[in-house]
Amino acid sequence: MPLPTHARSTLRRDPLQSRWLSPLLLLLVWEGLCRLGVIPAHTLAAPSSVGSTLAQMIGSGDLPINLAVSLRRAILGLIIGATVGVALALAAGLARRGDAWIDPLVQVKRTIPVVALTPLFIIWFGIGETTKIALIAFAAMLPVYINLHAGIRGVDVRLMDAARSFGLGRAALIREVVLPGALPALLTGLRYALSISVLMLVFAEQINASAGLGYLINNARDAMRTDIIVVCLLVYALLGLTGDALVRAIETRTLAWCPALVEA
Amino acid sequence: MTEALRSPLQIVPDPLPPEPVVRLRDVSRAFGATVVLDSLNLSIAPGEFVALLGRSGSGKTTLLRTLAALDPPQAQDIRLPGSRATVFQDARLLPWKRVWQNVALGLRGRDARPRALAALEEVGLAHRVDAWPLTLSGGEAQRAAIARALVREPELLLLDEPFAALDALTRMKMHALVLALWQRHRPALLLVTHDVEEAMALADRVLVLDRGRIVAEERLLAPRGSRGAIVRDLRATLLRHLGIDVGGAAYADLLERHA
Ligand SMILES: Nc1ncnc2c1ncn2[C@@H]1O[C@H](COP(=O)(O)OP(=O)(O)O)[C@@H](O)[C@H]1O
Numbered sequence: 001m002p003l004p005t006h007a008r009s010t011l012r013r014d015p016l017q018s019r020w021l022s023p024l025l026l027l028l029v030w031e032g033l034c035r036l037g038v039i040p041a042h043t044l045a046a047p048s049s050v051g052s053t054l055a056q057m058i059g060s061g062d063l064p065i066n067l068a069v070s071l072r073r074a075i076l077g078l079i080i081g082a083t084v085g086v087a088l089a090l091a092a093g094l095a096r097r098g099d100a101w102i103d104p105l106v107q108v109k110r111t112i113p114v115v116a117l118t119p120l121f122i123i124w125f126g127i128g129e130t131t132k133i134a135l136i137a138f139a140a141m142l143p144v145y146i147n148l149h150a151g152i153r154g155v156d157v158r159l160m161d162a163a164r165s166f167g168l169g170r171a172a173l174i175r176e177v178v179l180p181g182a183l184p185a186l187l188t189g190l191r192y193a194l195s196i197s198v199l200m201l202v203f204a205e206q207i208n209a210s211a212g213l214g215y216l217i218n219n220a221r222d223a224m225r226t227d228i229i230v231v232c233l234l235v236y237a238l239l240g241l242t243g244d245a246l247v248r249a250i251e252t253r254t255l256a257w258c259p260a261l262v263e264a
Numbered sequence: 265m266t267e268a269l270r271s272p273l274q275i276v277p278d279p280l281p282p283e284p285v286v287r288l289r290d291v292s293r294a295f296g297a298t299v300v301l302d303s304l305n306l307s308i309a310p311g312e313f314v315a316l317l318g319r320s321g322s323g324k325t326t327l328l329r330t331l332a333a334l335d336p337p338q339a340q341d342i343r344l345p346g347s348r349a350t351v352f353q354d355a356r357l358l359p360w361k362r363v364w365q366n367v368a369l370g371l372r373g374r375d376a377r378p379r380a381l382a383a384l385e386e387v388g389l390a391h392r393v394d395a396w397p398l399t400l401s402g403g404e405a406q407r408a409a410i411a412r413a414l415v416r417e418p419e420l421l422l423l424d425e426p427f428a429a430l431d432a433l434t435r436m437k438m439h440a441l442v443l444a445l446w447q448r449h450r451p452a453l454l455l456v457t458h459d460v461e462e463a464m465a466l467a468d469r470v471l472v473l474d475r476g477r478i479v480a481e482e483r484l485l486a487p488r489g490s491r492g493a494i495v496r497d498l499r500a501t502l503l504r505h506l507g508i509d510v511g512g513a514a515y516a517d518l519l520e521r522h523a
């Protein structure tokens with residue numbers, strides 16, 4: 001009887017099954033093609049030159065400084081968006097009137113792609129930092145709101161009943177049952193918000209930037225420096241991965257009771 | 265005047281029966297057009313162990329929710345004690361609170377934790393106080409739920425089919441536990457069940473609910489442990505009220521007859 005793949009690989013380590021193999025191979029082929037001149041540097045820089053450019057950009061401070069600017073935009077936008085999303089979801093999830101007032105507005109907002117608001121935002125806020133942060137915040141708000149709202153609404157009524165039968169008042173019910181019950185949904189929302197804010201960061205930095213990763217990319221484009229562009233793409237990817245790891249860490253800390261984690 | 269002269273002894277009153285802790289008079293409840301409780305009357309004396317039998321859908325849970333005051337109050341003649349506690353069929357522990365925190369839920373004061381630990385000790389769960397509820401077995405979860413009810417020293421303890429989902433051996437252990445706890449703490453206890461054997465083994469009084477009315481009431485005067493002689497007839501009576509005509513047959517022979 002054949003064993004399932006993961007079981008087999010622990011029995012007898014097959015080097016051809018390593019998950020690193022194909023990316024490594026791709027890098028080698030890419031490097032080889034660049035060295036042979038099949039891919040010219042202005043089309044795509046070789047991995048080795050990307051590596052040295054990365055080291056050089058870190059050394060010169062170019063990368064750290066511009067990364068800090070981009071990070072500030074993403075983090076501020078995310079914090080503002082998540083805060084507004086949480087506040088609205090609490091108001092709508094915990095009070096019927098709040099729901100009647102807030103939910104329709106959010107549903108309307110949902111139908112408008114945030115990117116389409118860019119011209120208005122530029123008219124209102126100019127082309128500086130405010131527009132970028134506002135775009136990120138606006139986009140990040142939605143997944144937080146939608147997930148938390150659904151999480152609050154989806155809290156098990158049987159648990160609510162039980163808690164009520166032990167004399168918990170409204171405030172205690174919210175504190176002991178509703179919020180902990182909705183926490184997994186909130187974290188899911190945060191995870192989406194994180195990846196959306198990186199996405200919006202990339203977009204917002206294309207508008208017009210005098211600093212930041214987008215600024216680096218724009219300059220590199222004008223100079224046909226594909227090595228710098230690839231470095232910036234790597235950093236964007238790293239931002240997304242770091243954010244995801246962060247939320248995962250929060251999840252393992254706060255959701256220790258969850259069945260999937262409990263069994264692990 | 266002449267009457268008083270004729271029998272003066274009758275003026276001496278009987279010792280008063282204790283005030284019931286629960287009294288429902290003509291209590292009805294309907295969901296839309298379906299009447300679930302139909303002018304139902306019920307009294308439970310302090311410290312009395314009552315079992316409520318009924319088919320699925322007969323209104324047992326609805327009655328229990330009424331006694332737990334879980335549904336929005338309606339203009340009904342209902343008297344309930346101030347302190348009540350409920351054990352539900354599914355233990356309903358909050359998964360994000362450790363076992364002892366579940367037991368201490370809603371307790372006030374600094375001694376909440378020691379009280380919760382004592383209650384858990386009493387139900388034989390001292391070794392699981394810091395566990396997450398989702399790691400408990402079915403029997404352990406029900407023990408925790410019983411501890412959570414018990415720790416409040418309720419005057420009225422409501423149990424809604426708490427053992428229905430347990431295996432036979434675990435169920436027997438839980439029966440013994442509930443009986444021991446009831447004897448020690450003496451709350452008035454209403455056990456909702458659809459298990460005739462369970463009702464006969466545990467209760468002082470067995471009620472049968474059918475279509476929102478109490479259609480039968482049987483007192484078990486024989487003490488627990490020496491009920492073997494009466495249960496055969498009582499089982500047949502109760503099952504008949506539940507709509508099953510046994511006529512003294514064993515369960516093994518019954519299916520054929522109802523086929
Ligand atoms: N919240 C509710 N809304 C509508 N119908 C209900 C509700 N609760 C119970 N019922 C109905 O009332 C009847 C009795 O239910 P229940 O008291 O749960 O029965 P039991 O516990 O004896 O199985 C069932 O027919 C059920 O469908």
Ligand SMILES: [Mg+2]
Nearest residue numbers: 324325326425
């Ligand atoms: Mg029921």
